[in-house]
Amino acid sequence: MSTRDKIMDVALNMFSERGYEAVSIRDICGEVGIKESTLYYHFKNKKDILDSLIEKFRSHIDGLLLHVDEITEKPAKKGKKSDDISLQMVDSYMIDSYLFDPFCNLMLRLMMIEQFHNEEIRALYEKTLFTDPYEIQMNVFRKLAKAGAIPEKDVEWIVKETHSYMTMLTFKYLLNGDLTEKRKKAYYKEVHDFMARRFIA
Amino acid sequence: MSTRDKIMDVALNMFSERGYEAVSIRDICGEVGIKESTLYYHFKNKKDILDSLIEKFRSHIDGLLLHVDEITEKPAKKGKKSDDISLQMVDSYMIDSYLFDPFCNLMLRLMMIEQFHNEEIRALYEKTLFTDPYEIQMNVFRKLAKAGAIPEKDVEWIVKETHSYMTMLTFKYLLNGDLTEKRKKAYYKEVHDFMARRFIA
Amino acid sequence: MSTRDKIMDVALNMFSERGYEAVSIRDICGEVGIKESTLYYHFKNKKDILDSLIEKFRSHIDGLLLHVDEITEKPAKKGKKSDDISLQMVDSYMIDSYLFDPFCNLMLRLMMIEQFHNEEIRALYEKTLFTDPYEIQMNVFRKLAKAGAIPEKDVEWIVKETHSYMTMLTFKYLLNGDLTEKRKKAYYKEVHDFMARRFIA
């Protein structure tokens, strides 16, 4: 890993635990193993590290959203028979590549902390945790409705319930304490139970 | 308001917006209108302010929980006919005296920020936002089930859905950006819509 | 003990261990069990405590010197046969009431510390540890010489040797570490050995 990447990695870990202001350049450099003056070769200033992290996160989720769009649309294009496969694919992809992804998880924590005094972060936080997931679910279930799997009129409340349940679980298990395997499993189990009851039973 | 109370008030406002470490004693004193040395007459050190806030919050929610217990039990004792009154009472009481209460709301934000590097706060955060509300809902709906208003076997999932929906709304509207009247109304409307669809329609 | 005396007692203990400047009014009051503002009822300011201690020490040693004068002169007046009794009396009196006396011992330590930036204390320190003891020994041995116990011409060097030996022992055992019983005994033994060899053998 390049020094620049190492700095961003260490900074994210610290920012997401103690908050941006509470972490010092000294702290970061100490952990990375460089002198403070060296950091300024790689970044203009402290704010630049935060901005770079946000930028990286932005392009990361842009990629995710693009990929999700593809998954959502593809089956229809390729004429697959079972449409609920796409639902599962979308959800498991979002869980693995987004909620369980170490970089994204730490970014969400950082945004959770920093949203209260940084409007840019607040907007990104709201989009990423509330708006986008709701939109994605909407797309999936609208497609299922079009395919006749569920009634058109139920779509809104199905999405609201599904989205609220997963959001609550995210805050309860993934944005609370350390992201341990135990918590991930608890999250997964509760998601599965909900899905099983709601869509299978 | 006593100097001590003023300090706690200002400190909470600042801590909940920028995080504990990012707020300086100077910041607090400047806003309160006292010298730094005066603050140290009222508090042992910076940590003591945070501890005092947590202690105040603890006894505050202890009072709330006691009151909720009373409301939940009373109607049955006094032989009131319609038991779902208690449900409404409990919910509206919790919303007004807890979620919409300025002190509690700011404490929740503070805990949201500080939970990541303070285990005591993390435990309190989990209890206050996830465990306690779930328990309260459980008590209410179990009572409704006993009264025959809903089937015994549905209780668990009704509570899970209700709790998850209200929790998501709390994070979306009450622990996101400033707590404006607009956000409070949006929260209230969505809670009402959910309740109406779920329990009335 | 009056509050004023308690303050002086505690202050002396702390000053003699950590030095005047390094001890705070808070430290003293904490140990005495009073509030800082109370101290200012008894003393004008911090310096006033030090001055009072020095004044007390001054009158204390004035009393000692007066008493020593009496002992040195009395035997001759009253026609006692053995004059070396006075030597022993003077020395044992000085040891018990001065070097081993807790108040005097702590004052010597305090003066040892403070002499380097307080000319008044430096003068008192020099007088008390070097000038006065030399004078006292001189008076005693001159009297012994007059009584024919030792040759007149030996007086100067006898005094110089005796004084230097006792001074060295004072620094080595009484003004070094805590004044324990063990150290006192070691001091006493070495004084006795020296006297035995020098004057008896």
Next chain:
Amino acid sequence: MSTRDKIMDVALNMFSERGYEAVSIRDICGEVGIKESTLYYHFKNKKDILDSLIEKFRSHIDGLLLHVDEITEKPAKKGKKSDDISLQMVDSYMIDSYLFDPFCNLMLRLMMIEQFHNEEIRALYEKTLFTDPYEIQMNVFRKLAKAGAIPEKDVEWIVKETHSYMTMLTFKYLLNGDLTEKRKKAYYKEVHDFMARRFIA
């Protein structure tokens, strides 16, 4: 002189006059002509300055002791006729390079002040002022006894008297007030008188 050395130099001067705790980082930096933050580039904290001084003193006296050992042994090896030359050499070396040496003298004063609440310093103080000098004298006089210059049985008391006399003079002239040329001369004269009377006359 490097910034680090300048800091140590100034710190020693101030510590030895007012005591460690009574000297502020501001005081030192003001005298050195640097900002406080610069000092912390060179030293971890205030204690680190003291520790560095002690370390420097330790290696300084280790060097001295080594050199004294050489002087004490050499003449015998090289078969010099007059052994009392080594006595003079040792004493004058110790006086010039130790007692009169500005660094050592200030360190002794510092240790004299700080011994009362720092056990490490107390031990070093005792070793440097009482134990080591006594040992050195012992080695010298034992050698003189072996060479037949003085009777074996007198060694102990000769050393005790010589050591006590020089120690007293050290406290009286070298560790009392400023170390002026006048005081050095007074010290030198009294040492010379004592030696003359004791060993020549």
Next chain:
DNA sequence: GATGAATGAGTGTTCATTCAT
């Protein structure tokens, strides 16, 4: 790419002291 040396502003905290009660 990286560092040694420096800095002005700011950190939490303690200082001796005052004064009305």
Next chain:
DNA sequence: GATGAATGAACACTCATTCAT
């Protein structure tokens, strides 16, 4: 006699940042 509340100045120490090398 004693205290609660306050203060300005100082404390040791850390901050993000610069710049010549």
